[in-house]
Structure formats: structure tokens, C-alpha cells
Amino acid sequence: GNSVTQMEGPVTLSEEAFLTINCTYTATGYPSLFWYVQYPGEGLQLLLKATKADDKGSNKGFEATYRKETTSFHLEKGSVQVSDSAVYFCALSDKRQGAQKLVFGQGTRLTINP
Amino acid sequence: EPEVTQTPSHQVTQMGQEVILRCVPISNHLYFYWYRQILGQKVEFLVSFYNNEISEKSEIFDDQFSVERPDGSNFTLKIRSTKLEDSAMYFCASTYDQETQYFGPGTRLLVL
Numbered sequence: 001g002n003s004v005t006q007m008e009g010p011v012t013l014s015e016e017a018f019l020t021i022n023c024t025y026t027a028t029g030y031p032s033l034f035w036y037v038q039y040p041g042e043g044l045q046l047l048l049k050a051t052k053a054d055d056k057g058s059n060k061g062f063e064a065t066y067r068k069e070t071t072s073f074h075l076e077k078g079s080v081q082v083s084d085s086a087v088y089f090c091a092l093s094d095k096r097q098g099a100q101k102l103v104f105g106q107g108t109r110l111t112i113n114p
Numbered sequence: 115e116p117e118v119t120q121t122p123s124h125q126v127t128q129m130g131q132e133v134i135l136r137c138v139p140i141s142n143h144l145y146f147y148w149y150r151q152i153l154g155q156k157v158e159f160l161v162s163f164y165n166n167e168i169s170e171k172s173e174i175f176d177d178q179f180s181v182e183r184p185d186g187s188n189f190t191l192k193i194r195s196t197k198l199e200d201s202a203m204y205f206c207a208s209t210y211d212q213e214t215q216y217f218g219p220g221t222r223l224l225v226l
Contacts, residue, residue: 032213043120043205043219044157051213089157093213100212101147101170104157 002027002094006105009087013080014113021075021108023064023090031092033057033066033073034102038087047075047088082112116140118218120206126224127196135191135221137206146189147207147215148181150174157205163189196225 007022025033035047035057048057053068062077073090090105119138127133139146148160161171163181180192189208193200203222207215 034214036217043118044207044217046214046216049214091157100145101159101162101172102149102157102207102215103159106156 002031002092002103004090004092004103004105006088006090006108009107010109010111012111012113015082016079017112019075019077019080019084019110021088021090021110023073023075023105025071025073025090025092027071027092027094030068031094033064034091034093035062035064035073035075036089036091036104038089038107040086044089080110080112082114085110085112118206118208118216120204120218120221122221123219124222124224126226129198129225130195133193133196133223135193135204135206135223137189137191137208137218138187139189139206139208140210140216141187143208143210143216145169145209145212146181146183147209148191149205149207149217150202151205151220152199152202160191193223196223198225201225 003026005024032051034049036044037047048059050057050066056065064073064075087107087109089107091102093100121136146163151157161175162169178194182190203220205220206218209215
């Protein structure tokens with residue numbers, strides 16, 4: 001079945017460091033790919049998405065490129081801030097008749113120190 | 115900006131009791147979902163709902179679970195007889211276009 005694997009956490013960085021959180025997927029067909037973020041005490045918020053190969057999703061300085069050849073969707077940010085501290089989830093959509101469901105990775109907890 | 119809301123934010127219940135978790139999806143959305151996240155584990159799909167019926171459910175969603183859209187705004191998840199292992203954060207989500215799902219803040223359920 002479809003699955004998503006994220007790099008193990010937690011990840012701790014200093015402010016202004018470069019961030020990469022790895023995500024690889026296994027899927028039949030051509031899924032859409034997503035990064036969701038969960039700030040402390042809050043729900044899941046869509047950070048960015050890409051719907052086809054070579055698409056780049058971007059938001060709030062974060063980027064991820066849909067790489068079909070490596071089945072990856074790594075999240076990157078050039079200079080992280082303390083406010084980026086959160087749990088990040090990679091996910092893919094699994095299209096079925098009439099609806100779709102999201103399949104999530106295990107989440108990566110990111111802590112940014114000032 | 116419209117958002118998905120969920121009530122209550124926290125619920126504590128005794129094993130064997132029934133609980134109803136409530137969600138108000140974004141008003142023009144057509145597809146509705148429940149997910150859960152057991153502490154420290156992945157977010158897992160439970161059920162999807164469209165056109166007043168279940169369109170898909172996971173193996174977690176057994177006979178103890180049911181969903182309902184009793185009026186034009188609410189979407190509920192009922193657990194008939196709670197078990198200890200039902201303790202989790204439950205997220206409701208909705209979408210208009212089947213592409214981007216918008217999540218509520220979650221209900222943390224604790225079964226004692």
C-alpha cells in the first residue's frame with residue numbers, strides 16, 4: 001500500500017541555520033504530496049503542496065520539490081526562525097472513488113534555538 | 115478566513131461510555147474526514163464522508179464508530195463504547211476540491 005517515510009527526529013537547529021527534512025514515499029499512480037505543520041497546542045495546517053512531478057511547492061520561506069525519480073519531497077528552508085519550531089508532517093493523497101484520504105509520515109519535531 | 119472548528123477541545127470519559135466528537139467543516143466544503151493521532155504515533159485516516167454517506171473507512175473504523183452529518187453544518191464522530199486504546203487526538207478535516215484538506219484543531223480524548 002501507499003506509505004510515507006520521514007527522517008527521524010527530533011531535529012534541533014540554531015536560528016538562521018539551513019533546514020532539510022527528508023521525506024520519501026511509496027505510491028501507485030501519481031499522488032499529490034503535502035507538508036503539514038503542527039504548532040504546539042494547535043491542529044494541522046497546510047504548509048505547501050505539489051500535485052505533479054517537478055512541481056515546487058513553497059510557502060513562508062519553505063520549499064519542497066516533487067521528485068518522481070527519487071520518490072521524494074524533501075522540505076527545505078534557507079534560514080530558520082525560532083517561530084518555525086513545530087512538528088512537520090509529510091503526506092500524500094490517495095485518490096479513491098469519490099474522495100481521497102491522506103497518508104501521513106510519522107512527523108518530525110523541529111526545535112529552533114535562538 | 116474560514117476554518118474548521120471542533121468541540122470539545124478535551125474530553126475525558128470512562129471506558130465503555132459513548133462519546134460524540136463534533137466538527138463544523140468549512141461551509142462550502144463537500145468532503146469530510148476524521149483522522150486520529152495516538153500520542154507519539156502517525157496521523158491515521160479513519161473515515162471519509164461525501165454526499166451523506168461513508169465513501170471509505172479504514173480497518174480502525176469498526177462497528178463501534180459511526181459518523182453523521184445531522185444538519186447542514188455539523189459533522190460528528192460517535193464512539194459507542196470507548197476502549198482505553200481509543201485515547202488519541204481526533205482531527206476533523208474538510209475539502210471542497212478533494213485536493214487540499216483543511217484540518218480542525220483536534221479533540222483530545224482520554225479514556226480511563
